[in-house]
Amino acid sequence: MNIKDHWETVYKTKNPDQVSWTQAKPTVSLQLIGNRNLPKTAKIIDIGGGDSKLVDFLLDEGYTDITVLDISAKAIEKAKSRLGEKANKVQWIVSDITTFKPTHTYDLWHDRAAFHFLTSQEHIQTYVNLVNTYVNNSVIIGTFSKQGPLKCSGLEITQYDAEGLTTVFGDSFENIECLTTDHTTPFNTVQNFQFCSFKKQNGQK
Numbered sequence: 001m002n003i004k005d006h007w008e009t010v011y012k013t014k015n016p017d018q019v020s021w022t023q024a025k026p027t028v029s030l031q032l033i034g035n036r037n038l039p040k041t042a043k044i045i046d047i048g049g050g051d052s053k054l055v056d057f058l059l060d061e062g063y064t065d066i067t068v069l070d071i072s073a074k075a076i077e078k079a080k081s082r083l084g085e086k087a088n089k090v091q092w093i094v095s096d097i098t099t100f101k102p103t104h105t106y107d108l109w110h111d112r113a114a115f116h117f118l119t120s121q122e123h124i125q126t127y128v129n130l131v132n133t134y135v136n137n138s139v140i141i142g143t144f145s146k147q148g149p150l151k152c153s154g155l156e157i158t159q160y161d162a163e164g165l166t167t168v169f170g171d172s173f174e175n176i177e178c179l180t181t182d183h184t185t186p187f188n189t190v191q192n193f194q195f196c197s198f199k200k201q202n203g204q205k
Contacts, residue, residue, distance in 0.1 A: 036197065059086055109140070165178070
């Protein structure tokens with residue numbers, strides 16, 4: 001089974017309370033996004049957003065230019081169904097991040113638990129190149145920490161600490177803040193996450 005088929009199967013066969021990444025409210029992501037003090041018209045993209053509720057809260061907070069990207073069409077279908085009419089205010093993209101070809105730049109790139117699924121140096125570098133080219137302000141990345149799980153949904157992941165994420169993104173972006181946080185899954189297990197927020201360095205395009 002290829003990676004897209006894996007995720008389509010997950011979202012076709014499991015409800016939100018049956019997958020570990022579900023959050024009733026993505027508090028840390030919202031906090032870090034709010035700390036960037038971007039205008040409500042900022043172009044925001046949520047990578048691997050799936051049927052995450054981050055988009056719901058961003059819409060409620062008045063952001064008007066939101067894109068959600070996920071490899072799974074079924075995940076996006078679920079999100080659209082949940083949002084109802086509000087889904088029309090969002091741009092939806094079905095794509096593997098490693099083959100994504102943006103058509104414009106973004107002010108804020110958010111990724112909770114997608115980047116850490118990239119385990120080859122080639123795919124990691126492809127992702128970093130995308131961010132360097134198509135983000136003009138802020139990047140927020142959340143991954144499993146060095147104290148977090150080694151796998152998710154049966155797939156190997158790459159763990160990071162603040163130093164590791166800064167090494168990956170630090171050529172073009174300045175580390176603004178990092179934090180670790182425990183996420184309690186719907187089945188009451190605990191996953192430790194590393195989040196870092198970055199700002200485009202002066203002179204970078």
